[in-house]
Amino acid sequence: xxxxxxxxxxxxxxxxxxxxxxxxxxxxxxxxxxxxxxxxxxxxxxxxxxxxxxxxxxxxxxxxxxxxxxxxxxxxxxxxxxxxxxxxxxxxxxxxxxxxxxxxxxxxxxxxxxxxxxxxxxxxxxxxxxxxxxxxxxxxxxxxxxxxxxxxxxxxxxxxxxxxxxxxxxxxxxxxxxxxxxxxxxxxxxxxxxxxxxxxxxxxxxxxxxxxxxxxxxxxxxxxxxxxxxxxxxxxxxxxxxxxxxxxxxxxxxxxxxxxxxxxxxxxxxxxxxxxxxxxxxxxxxxxxxxxxxxxxxxxxxxxxxxxxxxxxxxxxxxxxxxxxxxxxxxxxxxxxxxxxxxxxxxxxxxxxxxxxxxxxxxxxxxxxxxxxxxxxxxxxxxxxxxxxxxxxxxxxxxxxxxxxxxxxxxxxxxxxxxxxxxxxxxxxxxxxxxxxxxxxxxxxxxxxxxxxxxxxxxxxxxxxxxxxxxxxxxxxxxxxxxxxxxxxxxxxxxxxxxxxxxxxxxxxxxxxxxxxxxxxxxxxxxxxxxxxxxxxxxxxxxxxxxxxxxxxxxxxxxxxxxxx
RNA sequence: CGGGGCGUAGCGCAGCCUGGUUUAGCGCACUUGCAUGGGGCGCAAGAGGUCACCGGUUCGAAUCCGGUCGCCCCGACCA
Numbered sequence: 001x002x003x004x005x006x007x008x009x010x011x012x013x014x015x016x017x018x019x020x021x022x023x024x025x026x027x028x029x030x031x032x033x034x035x036x037x038x039x040x041x042x043x044x045x046x047x048x049x050x051x052x053x054x055x056x057x058x059x060x061x062x063x064x065x066x067x068x069x070x071x072x073x074x075x076x077x078x079x080x081x082x083x084x085x086x087x088x089x090x091x092x093x094x095x096x097x098x099x100x101x102x103x104x105x106x107x108x109x110x111x112x113x114x115x116x117x118x119x120x121x122x123x124x125x126x127x128x129x130x131x132x133x134x135x136x137x138x139x140x141x142x143x144x145x146x147x148x149x150x151x152x153x154x155x156x157x158x159x160x161x162x163x164x165x166x167x168x169x170x171x172x173x174x175x176x177x178x179x180x181x182x183x184x185x186x187x188x189x190x191x192x193x194x195x196x197x198x199x200x201x202x203x204x205x206x207x208x209x210x211x212x213x214x215x216x217x218x219x220x221x222x223x224x225x226x227x228x229x230x231x232x233x234x235x236x237x238x239x240x241x242x243x244x245x246x247x248x249x250x251x252x253x254x255x256x257x258x259x260x261x262x263x264x265x266x267x268x269x270x271x272x273x274x275x276x277x278x279x280x281x282x283x284x285x286x287x288x289x290x291x292x293x294x295x296x297x298x299x300x301x302x303x304x305x306x307x308x309x310x311x312x313x314x315x316x317x318x319x320x321x322x323x324x325x326x327x328x329x330x331x332x333x334x335x336x337x338x339x340x341x342x343x344x345x346x347x348x349x350x351x352x353x354x355x356x357x358x359x360x361x362x363x364x365x366x367x368x369x370x371x372x373x374x375x376x377x378x379x380x381x382x383x384x385x386x387x388x389x390x391x392x393x394x395x396x397x398x399x400x401x402x403x404x405x406x407x408x409x410x411x412x413x414x415x416x417x418x419x420x421x422x423x424x425x426x427x428x429x430x431x432x433x434x435x436x437x438x439x440x441x442x443x444x445x446x447x448x449x450x451x452x453x454x455x456x457x458x459x460x461x462x463x464x465x466x467x468x469x470x471x472x473x474x475x476x477x478x479x480x481x482x483x484x485x486x487x488x489x490x491x492x493x494x495x496x497x498x499x500x501x502x503x504x505x506x507x508x509x510x511x512x513x514x515x516x517x518x519x520x521x522x523x524x525x526x527x528x529x530x531x532x533x534x535x536x537x538x539x540x541x542x543x544x545x546x547x548x549x550x551x552x553x554x555x556x557x558x559x560x561x562x563x564x565x
Numbered sequence: 566c567g568g569g570g571c572g573u574a575g576c577g578c579a580g581c582c583u584g585g586u587u588u589a590g591c592g593c594a595c596u597u598g599c600a601u602g603g604g605g606c607g608c609a610a611g612a613g614g615u616c617a618c619c620g621g622u623u624c625g626a627a628u629c630c631g632g633u634c635g636c637c638c639c640g641a642c643c644a
Contacts, residue, residue, distance in 0.1 A: 009575075009576090009594080010594095011575085011576055011577090011593080011594070012576085012577085012593060012594080012605070013576050013577040013578090013592090013593065013594095014576085014577085015576065015577080016571090016576095016577075016578095016637075017636075017637055017638095019637090019638085027576095034636095036635085036636090037635085037636065037637090143566080143641090144638095144641095146637090146638085261644065262643065262644070263643055263644080264643080274643090279643055279644060280644065281642075281643070281644060282644075294643085296643080297643095298643090299642070299643075300642065300643085302642075316641090316642065316643095316644085328644090331644050332644075333644055334644090358644065459604095475603095477602055477603065478601090478602045479602090480602095505602095506602095506605090507601075507602065507603090507604085507605075507606070508602060508603045508604065509602095509603075509604035509605050509606080510604080510605050511603095511604085511605095512603075512604045512605085513604065513605050514605085516604090525603080527602080527603055528602090528603065529603090537603095
């Protein structure tokens with residue numbers, strides 16, 4: 001491709017909207033263009049990268065016998081109503097009507113459709129296991145898209161679905177898929193972490209995520225430097241160690257705390273650490289109001305709580321609702337004599353003594369509140385988030401908290417969809433059975449951003465060869481080298497290299513800057529050195545090393561460098 | 566959904582507070598020519614705008630007022 005004709009616009013100034021390095025560079029190098037919040041176009045240069053990534057994914061998926069297909073982007077609402085997700089999915093699911101009033105959704109994911117498809121199409125265990133996948137646009141109406149392409153509303157995803165006879169078959173596919181993902185991310189030169197994302201109490205429902213560490217990522221992950229344990233914050237467990245101190249139970253007393261509502265205020269007001277306090281939060285759930293009690297320095301793990309209570313809805317109750325239902329002023333709720341709703345209590349609470357809590361009366365708090373003596377939990381469980389200083393559940397070492405970007409997700413679905421959608425096959429024994437399913441996603445359009453986050457310098461992107469939009473850029477300086485450049489360009493192209501030729505009538509500096517920004521792995525430079533020595537220079541983007549070679553050696557040297565880059 | 570900020574040329578911005586010499590300006594990019602040709606060089610001449618939209622106030626609105634829409638950031642969990 002001749003750069004003079006290429007549809008691209010690199011720019012010096014970064015649009016104000018861009019915060020993260022990858023977002024800035026993608027805009028600067030002209031890979032993407034935004035049209036609306038979370039809605040982007042891929043320009044030719046950006047699309048080439050995407051195309052390379054897609055090729056890698058296809059290759060690796062095909063290797064394990066997965067079959068590619070393409071499902072519709074617009075789905076009828078019917079299937080979603082059947083699976084229950086029409087109601088459960090929430091506002092991220094974009095629903096709309098056609099001219100006849102028929103209800104549809106823009107696909108945020110495809111479990112329903114694929115389950116129906118396979119349910120209709122496969123009758124016998126003889127065809128199992130089956131893995132199908134597609135690479136397609138998804139739409140999720142995110143409340144707040146951010147970070148450019150990282151959290152977009154419209155994005156490209158590879159989603160694969162496996163269908164097995166039984167759970168052990170699923171295990172095998174799951175392991176295979178894990179290895180495939182490792183292969184894909186390694187080929188993209190991504191430094192990733194495989195993170196446990198175990199989904200709680202329902203046995204065997206295993207889940208893993210592939211996360212790249214990045215400050216601009218929006219997932220919190222927890223890791224143990226000692227044994228390598230890693231997990232998403234909401235899914236993490238910790239070693240519950242609470243000191244059993246010898247403290248005596250003190251007498252329960254009410255104190256006056258006018259206008260003191262938050263833990264922070266209370267802590268300042270009394271000069272006591274938040275760990276000596278309890279906070280009581282009221283949540284609205286599917287089955288009404290619940291009161292949740294954790295220590296003042298702890299945070300509630302809503303993901304766990306949701307699973308524990310088996311509820312879809314889990315929102316903090318508003319001031320009004322709390323007053324009406326419990327008669328308590330906001331800021332003064334407490335566990336003692338909280339009779340209007342069930343008390344869900346974190347296990348750290350019942351291990352402690354003499355807490356300070358709300359009194360359920362305005363402007364009053366209680367001191368020396370003791371579990372068991374002063375209040376009686378309906379349920380005690382581990383419902384708080386891991387925080388700094390907590391111990392690893394595997395080796396008791398101190399856990400670390402970092403941030404990361406989720407790129408891939410493996411999930412064992414079991415019969416979650418095959419059951420409600422009645423997707424069955426005949427087993428060997430001649431009986432109807434439900435498919436045991438797994439699903440496996442990769443955020444394809446996130447990969448370029450993640451790769452840039454991990455492969456760049458001040459000048460711009462440094463594409464790994466396998467995903468680079470072009471392998472080589474020819475930079476010709478001045479009219480004297482134009483003709484020879486053209487010949488080299490055509491020759492390299494004929495040999496099968498992906499070559500960009502900067503034939504623009506611009507100063508050398510501009511061309512170098514652009515080439516660096518675009519991150520093309522190898523430059524072939526024709527300038528003074530060619531005019532004086534009849535040699536071209538080949539410069540590596542990543543290491544900056546320069547080789548001078550005669551015309552006939554260009555191709556072999558390039559090939560050699562590409563292999564090792 | 567709450568809070569904050571912003572909307573002026575493809576991009577980055579100034580002008581707005583205090584309405585009228587502003588024919589709406591600057592830098593980058595773009596076009597033409599000169600010059601130059603190894604790291605965003607220089608000179609000259611150009612082209613490019615319904616000042617987000619709708620309404621109001623006024624003799625007069627990018628500027629003041631009201632509304633709408635869009636975009637960005639933070640929060641959406643500490644009772």
